[in-house]
Amino acid sequence: MFRASGRRESEIEEYLKATGDLGETAQKFMAKKRQVTFFQQPLTVQKVYETLDKMAKTSGSGAVDLKMALLAGLLAGATLKEAKYIARTVTGNLRLGIADMTVLDALAIAYGGGKETREYLERAYNISSDLGRVAKTVMQL
Numbered sequence: 661m662f663r664a665s666g667r668r669e670s671e672i673e674e675y676l677k678a679t680g681d682l683g684e685t686a687q688k689f690m691a692k693k694r695q696v697t698f699f700q701q702p703l704t705v706q707k708v709y710e711t712l713d714k715m716a717k718t719s720g721s722g723a724v725d726l727k728m729a730l731l732a733g734l735l736a737g738a739t740l741k742e743a744k745y746i747a748r749t750v751t752g753n754l755r756l757g758i759a760d761m762t763v764l765d766a767l768a769i770a771y772g773g774g775k776e777t778r779e780y781l782e783r784a785y786n787i788s789s790d791l792g793r794v795a796k797t798v799m800q801l
Contacts, residue, residue, distance in 0.1 A: 686747035687740045703737055708746065715750075760791050771798045 676685045701707075711734050715727045731750060735743050764785060768778035784794045 681748075682751050682753070683744040683748035686735065687744040690735060690738065690743040691740050701737070703734070703739075703742055708734060712749070760785065763791055763795070767795055767798055771801070 672685060672689055675688065676682060679685060711730050715730050718726050734746050738746055764778060764781045768781055781794060785791060788794060
């Protein structure tokens with residue numbers, strides 16, 4: 661985040677320790693960023709997805725530096741709210757205010773209705789622990 665915001669790493673770490681929320685920290689420090697990016701294209705879901713996918717697939721020598729550069733690029737072009745949720749997505753801590761079981765309930769209602777569907781979805785989730793994969797699979801059925 662210090663690459664994208666231009667702030668000292670120690671300053672960012674201190675604020676992160678105080679809040680415990682990387683998303684809030686990203687939002688705060690991106691609001692105070694020292695570098696201005698001209699002619700930045702607005703982020704799209706596709707751009708964010710492709711960048712995160714590239715980060716996930718990057719390995720080998722220099723992978724950490726490349727991943728940091730890709731993430732810094734996303735954060736530099738993000739609005740404050742986008743920076744908050746990009747940081748939370750990368751750390752796996754979205755804090756959306758809903759539990760996975762609520763999402764399973766919604767999927768059961770949207771794609772089949774009854775208690776049997778809900779139990780099937782919960783079993784799939786318990787096996788894979790990947791809510792996105794369960795949702796994608798149920799949508800393709």
